[in-house]
Amino acid sequence: MPELPEVETVRRDLNRLLPGMVIGQVQGLFPGSVKGIGFKKFSETIQGAKIVKVSRRAKYLLILLDSGLTLIIHLKMTGVLQRQQKDDPLPRSARIIFYFEDGTRLVFSDQRKFGSIKLTSEPNELPEIKKLGTEPLESKFTPAVLQQRLAGRKGPVKTVLLDQTVLAGLGNIYVLEALHRAGIAPQRSTDTLKNDQIKKLHSAVTRTLKEAIAARGSSVDTYRDGQGKSGWFQVKHRVYDREGQSCKKCGHTIVKEMFRGRGTYWCPKCQR
DNA sequence: AATCGTTCCTGATAGC
DNA sequence: TGCTATCAGGAACGAT
Structure with a gap:
């Protein structure tokens, strides 16, 4: 299960691979992974947005878009977020797929469907983010x-x-x-x-x-x-x-x- | 305010 | 062999 070290590893990988990528089509094989707004509105809203950077808070991944919106992703127990090439085999439990203009894609897969993807302009105002305690790898943790x-x-x-x-x-x-x-x-x-x-x-x-x-x-x-x-x-x-x-x-x-x-x-x- | 139980979900595995 | 029951667990939520 992804905890801080796993989520941080994914963040580092994706922050190297994704900034500058423009989101094209979004496919919802299991639209229920997207919470808060319906999948249709979700995909329409982020289409055309460019990824600025990938950051992390606790076990949450935050993908900042140039539109000012942020994708907030929690992998829970079995979530996997990976960048794939066109010819890579899709994971069996692929749930949401973000296609980029160069043919690569970001795939969210999640065997047990506990994971979640949210879209917000104010990630720090989300209740689940707001109530989080100290980050154990920041210098203020003494x-x-x-x-x-x-x-x-x-x-x-x-x-x-x-x-x-x-x-x-x-x-x-x-x-x-x-x-x-x-x-x-x-x-x-x-x-x-x-x-x-x-x-x-x-x-x-x-x-x-x-x-x-x-x-x-x-x-x-x-x-x-x-x-x-x-x-x-x-x-x-x-x-x-x-x-x-x-x-x-x-x-x-x-x-x-x-x-x-x-x-x-x-x-x-x-x-x- | 802190703490507890329940819920979500599916693949692996134990037991019969 | 093949079926069914059980289990794993992050965190939101409701109850106490």
Whole structure:
């Protein structure tokens, strides 16, 4: 599933490939992926617009058009956004296709249909964007900021870190990977974390995300980058999808349990 | 205000 | 073998 490192990888790919491209025809194989306005109006509105740049906020991709409108795309679990050449085979779950004048195309595919595409002139005014918390890779994210963001939270640290209004962009994989690096159990109550553990957690989150971006993300399921290729951070996972294997830190067996309805991988020995 | 349960969806897989 | 039931999960939403 695409989380911050995957979405950032796609952003970098597309920001290299798309600016300057003029949108021609738009095909809606599953028009329901477009939210807010009907597909017909959507395609009419963006036809002829030129792509200016591709940016990101949390797990949202923002494609800025020269008309002043912005496409806001969330990939959710199985969304893939890739630039294709004319002769490339369309993905089985292609939902929305943007054709360019040079014959290439931008394809949004999405097996489970959870993903969404919106069109707006004021992305920062969208409620789901407005309420997002701190970007963990921006310089303003310091240990003191993390401490302040976690203050007053009583729930399990895993749940709080998944809350996009606290930190923006972490999902199941990177929360679990960061907690293992920090030596903190996912179930640990947030209000019992000491300052030095919050410092460790801050550093674990930052390092995990940076290393994952360097490895072009984790392809555990359907994730592909902006050119349709897999990432390789999954081979560096310390806990995620490693049930029954030995902990790379202490040798104990990694366990998987359902916690609050989500698969949770962790090492019961070195995470407390 | 924080937190919980439900919902969306389809392909893979477990179980019979 | 072939069918059916179960499961995975980000985040909006409604309820508490």
